[in-house]
Amino acid sequence: MSNIKYILGSFGDPDELMHGIEKLQENNISIYDVYTPMPIHGIEAKLGIKRSRIDIAAFCFGITGTCAAFALIYFCAVIDWKVNIGGKPSFALPDFIPIMFELTVLFCAFGMVLSYYASTHLFPGRAPRVMDLRATDDRFVIAVDAKENAEHTVIDGLLKGAGALEVKYNERKYISYE
Amino acid sequence: MSGHNESILREPLITGNDITYAKITDDILSPVENKPNKAWWIGFIVSALGALLWVVAVSYTFWNGIGAWGLNKTVGWAWDITGFVWWVGIGHAGTLISAVLLLFRQNWRNSINRSAEAMTIFAVICAATYVVSHMGRPWLAYWVLPLPNQFGSLWVNFNSPLVWDMFAISTYFSVSLLFWYTGLLPDIATIRDRAVGTRRKIYSIFSFGWNGSVKTWQRFEAVSLILAGISTPLVLSVHTIVSMDFATSVIPGWHTTIFPPYFVAGAIFSGFAMVLTLLLVARKVLGLENYITMFHIESMNKIIILTGSIVGVAYLTEFFIAWYSGSEYEQYAFINRSTGPYWWSYWMMMTCNVISPQLLWFKKIRLSIKATWILSIVVNVGMWFERFVIIVTSLHRDYIPSSWAMFYPTWVDISVFVGSIGLFFTLFLLFLRVLPSIAIAEVKIILKSASEQAKKKIIAEGSEKKEYVDEYVESLEKFDSVKQEEYAKI
Numbered sequence: 001m002s003n004i005k006y007i008l009g010s011f012g013d014p015d016e017l018m019h020g021i022e023k024l025q026e027n028n029i030s031i032y033d034v035y036t037p038m039p040i041h042g043i044e045a046k047l048g049i050k051r052s053r054i055d056i057a058a059f060c061f062g063i064t065g066t067c068a069a070f071a072l073i074y075f076c077a078v079i080d081w082k083v084n085i086g087g088k089p090s091f092a093l094p095d096f097i098p099i100m101f102e103l104t105v106l107f108c109a110f111g112m113v114l115s116y117y118a119s120t121h122l123f124p125g126r127a128p129r130v131m132d133l134r135a136t137d138d139r140f141v142i143a144v145d146a147k148e149n150a151e152h153t154v155i156d157g158l159l160k161g162a163g164a165l166e167v168k169y170n171e172r173k174y175i176s177y178e
Numbered sequence: 179m180s181g182h183n184e185s186i187l188r189e190p191l192i193t194g195n196d197i198t199y200a201k202i203t204d205d206i207l208s209p210v211e212n213k214p215n216k217a218w219w220i221g222f223i224v225s226a227l228g229a230l231l232w233v234v235a236v237s238y239t240f241w242n243g244i245g246a247w248g249l250n251k252t253v254g255w256a257w258d259i260t261g262f263v264w265w266v267g268i269g270h271a272g273t274l275i276s277a278v279l280l281l282f283r284q285n286w287r288n289s290i291n292r293s294a295e296a297m298t299i300f301a302v303i304c305a306a307t308y309v310v311s312h313m314g315r316p317w318l319a320y321w322v323l324p325l326p327n328q329f330g331s332l333w334v335n336f337n338s339p340l341v342w343d344m345f346a347i348s349t350y351f352s353v354s355l356l357f358w359y360t361g362l363l364p365d366i367a368t369i370r371d372r373a374v375g376t377r378r379k380i381y382s383i384f385s386f387g388w389n390g391s392v393k394t395w396q397r398f399e400a401v402s403l404i405l406a407g408i409s410t411p412l413v414l415s416v417h418t419i420v421s422m423d424f425a426t427s428v429i430p431g432w433h434t435t436i437f438p439p440y441f442v443a444g445a446i447f448s449g450f451a452m453v454l455t456l457l458l459v460a461r462k463v464l465g466l467e468n469y470i471t472m473f474h475i476e477s478m479n480k481i482i483i484l485t486g487s488i489v490g491v492a493y494l495t496e497f498f499i500a501w502y503s504g505s506e507y508e509q510y511a512f513i514n515r516s517t518g519p520y521w522w523s524y525w526m527m528m529t530c531n532v533i534s535p536q537l538l539w540f541k542k543i544r545l546s547i548k549a550t551w552i553l554s555i556v557v558n559v560g561m562w563f564e565r566f567v568i569i570v571t572s573l574h575r576d577y578i579p580s581s582w583a584m585f586y587p588t589w590v591d592i593s594v595f596v597g598s599i600g601l602f603f604t605l606f607l608l609f610l611r612v613l614p615s616i617a618i619a620e621v622k623i624i625l626k627s628a629s630e631q632a633k634k635k636i637i638a639e640g641s642e643k644k645e646y647v648d649e650y651v652e653s654l655e656k657f658d659s660v661k662q663e664e665y666a667k668i
Contacts, residue, residue, distance in 0.1 A: 012199070014626070037199060037368065038622040039395040047392055052400045062408070076324055076333040083332065098342040098419055105412045106349040109405060113356050116401045117386065120394045122363065126387030128370065136368040136390055138199035 006032065007152060008132055008168040009142040009159030014040050016163035017140040021046055023158045024144065029151075032143040035135035054119075058112040065107025069100040129174045139165075186642055186650045190630035191286050192621065193659040194468040197629060199622055202469075203368060206616045209464050210369060214611060217463050222607045228600015235593035236311055244314050246590040252583040253573045257591045258312040259423075260565040261598060264448070265305035266347070266420055267441075267561060270413055271449020272298025273354060276361075277409035280402070285628055286477055288620040289469040292365075293460065293606075294453050295358040296613075300605040301452070302351045304598040309347070311594070339422040346419040350412060357405045363388045364398070364619045417445045424568065431511035431572035434499065440492035444561060447485035447531070450478050451557035456606060458551045460615060467659040469616055472545060476656065479544045482557065486535035489564075493532060507577070515571045519584060523563050524571065530560025545656045630660060637665075 011017040014036070021043070024031055031047060073096045077083070082090040117123060135141040144155055146169070156167050214222075239246050249256055272294040279287035310316045322344045324334050334341045367388035370381035388394065421441035424432040454475065461470040500512040515524045534556050543549045575582045609615070626632055637647050651665045 033391045035390045036392075036395065037203075037364070037390060038619040039399050043392055044396045049392060049396060052397045054397055054400050055404060058404045058408075072324060073336045077336045081332055083335065085337065092337060095337045098339075098415065098422075099336065099345045101411070101415055102342070102345040102349040105353060105408045108408055109353040109356055112401060112404060113360055116360075116397055120397060122386035122388060122394075124386055125383045128367065128382060128385060128387045129389050130371065131389075133371040136364065136371045136388070137203050 003171045004146040004152070004169045005173050006131060006170045007144045007146050007149075007155050007159075008170060009144070009155075009162075009164040010132060010134065010166040010168065011140040011142070011163060012138065012165050013163065014038075014140055017142065018043065018046065020142055020159055020162035020164060023162045024142070024155070027154065027158060029144060029149045029155055029158070032145045035131060035141040035143065037136050037138065037140070040140075054112060054116060057115050058108050061111025061115075062104045062108035064111070065103040065105070066100050068107065069103035070096060073099060131170060131174060132168065133175070184627045184633075186633045186636055187646055188628065189471075189473040189653050189657075190628060190633055191289065191471065191473065191624050192468060192629035192631075193471050193657055194629075195631055195634075195664075197468065197625060197631060199625065202621055202625065203372075203618055205466065205468070206614045206618050206621070207369060207372070209610055210612060210614060211372070215463075218607065218611070222604065225600050225603035225607055228597055229604040230597075230600070231593050232597025232601045235590050235597050236307060238590055239311050239594065240316055244312060246588060248586045248588045248591055250583050250585070252576055252581050253570055253585040255312075255573065256570050256585045257566075257587055257595055258308050259569055260562065261595050262305050262308035262312070263420055263441075263565045263569075264558075264562050265301045265308070265598065265602075267417065267445035267448045267565075268452045268558070269298040269301035269305065269350075269354075269449065270417060270442075270445035271453050272296070272301075273350075273357075273409050273413040274446055274449065275453070276357065277406040277413065280406040281410060285624050286474050288624055289466075289616050290453065290457060290474055290478075291620070292358075292361065292613075292617040293457060293609075293615045294449075295354065295361070296609045296615075297452060297456060297606065298354050298449075299351070299358060300602050300609075302347070302354065303605070304602050306347065306351065307598065307601075308594075339419060339426050342419045343423055346416045350416045353405070353409060353412060357402075357409060360398070360401060360405070361617060361620075362613060364390060365614045365617060368618055369614070414442055417442045429572050430505070430507040431500075431515070431568065434496060436492055436495055436499070440489065440496075443485045443488035443492065444531075444564060447482060447489055447535075448558055448561035450481050450485070451554040451561070454478055454482075454550060454554040455558065458547055458554070460610065464610070464615065466616065469621060472656045472658055475547070475550060476544055479538045479550060482535055482554075483538045486531060486538075486557070490532035493528065510575075511572055514575055515567060518571065518575070520567065520571045520574070523567050527560055527563040527567050530556045531564060534560075541656075547658075630654075634664075 009020055011020060017034070017036070017040070021031060021034070025046075034043065034047065036043075074091070077096075078091045084090075130136075131143050132139060132141045142159065142164075146152060149155060152169075159167050209218075244258075247256070247258065272291075275287050275294040276291040279291075310319050313319055322334060322341065324336075363386055366381055366385040367390065370378055370385045373381055418438040418441070421437035425434060425437040427433060457470055458475070461467055497512050497516075500508040503509075514520075534553060537549070537553065538544045543553075570585050574584060633650065636642060637650070651662075654660045654665070655662065
């Protein structure tokens, strides 16, 4: 048993998965991570994951876009080369708004999504760290670190008791893609 | 939590009896994982020929200049801008479905958003090619960017809606692409984990290493919500700015403040029509009747009635205001539209956009797949004529009667337009083959709460009031994928 790195409880139903998490937590067994084919609401609270701060990042990126657009237009149209259009003021703020808005959205979207990719280590060609191939299909998988939690039979029992269809003992952290 | 029950008074969003998470994956991925059938090949070959025509016509335009088109000095914009606005408008439904309906928590969007977003991207590609080719010297297209002043001339004119439009369209395209692709990651990972060999390697690269851990999903949902929040004003701004290309000029018939809302409503109207045109066929050919149900079709038809009526009111308002303005030129522009040499295009627009969509008030028509499909095409024909009417009839009789002219398209005009439709369908058909046409993960979310089988289970438990059950069963009559007999037994 010493080679086992991770114990995976594979559930067929999200509610049973939640039940499984509760059971493990009641018995002070730490959960490494949970892999699901769809988002499950309420799971992050249960696992004690903090609220994402991506919204703050999004706001900062957005406001940067607004300022960048304003600065560009102001420099071009007001400072560098004023165009005399019927004697009207070259600092025509209402005309600047559409581009300021578009660049706000552009900076916000790209900044936020790229920070999301960076924070969750998503990038093209990254080797997928997958513990169970069915976790993107029809299984909801709880992964428990087997080194930290020594009582494997207890874990097995708890997972099965909560409704796990299958309990796997992985000798490698990630099974796929070598 | 995924396990809560939804009221049985709401129509189910997934029909069928033995739908499991595995079955959802299998059903949706079956066109991706299997060899294409004959219908696909026929569609693909026809579309690819269209796309080839597009390549020829656009290359011809690039080589010879826009003199290849039927434009003259009076009508300086015609099929090019008509096609551009038409395609951009079609694209809007995708963002509307994915963003606006997400903000309003309309769960029925979950099974149509993916293909509608794909449609958006392909439609904007078609639109963008018009913009580039109508420039005349497309290799200098980058001059629309505010580049440092090294050409001895000026910066771009930031007061011009055409420059705003460049920013709007490119932002719209890139943000839509980002939104669509980020949403695709979990589904690409699903394909990856089921594939073997080279396929697995390819999908592995494009899945960005997605593994579906809790944090990834949590942030994914936050990102989706914020993207929806910023895409909603974005999509409205894009067509507003497109309409300002016209509205800020001083051409009678264009110079009106009603243009932005009128264009946006028209865009949603034509976009939903195109979604229906595509999905009614895709649902049948790909066997997705359980996921794209009659409820989805009816809901889209209702949006078409609403936006079609807004467009109708806008046409009448425009006409009224032209008269009420007391401006001779405004009045003439509208009299000329409806009774001048282009009367047929005006009445074509009126019939297709205002009159025929009203047929959807009848439940029978709204629930008939054939009628809906035909009407969706009629709407798109009408919307093309709307742009043609706005552009050509406003230009062809200008202030000097001696320069009045008509517009006659050349074979190049026609080929660019027909070809762009071919290009659009080629891209869409390829999309159906390589990527899931329905957002798999998002459909799985609603399986336990909003599916027919979940509701049936509630009924079988017998704790619901009888009149609720009766009303629910009655609402199921419209579904072509539900067997009524099974409810008689309960």
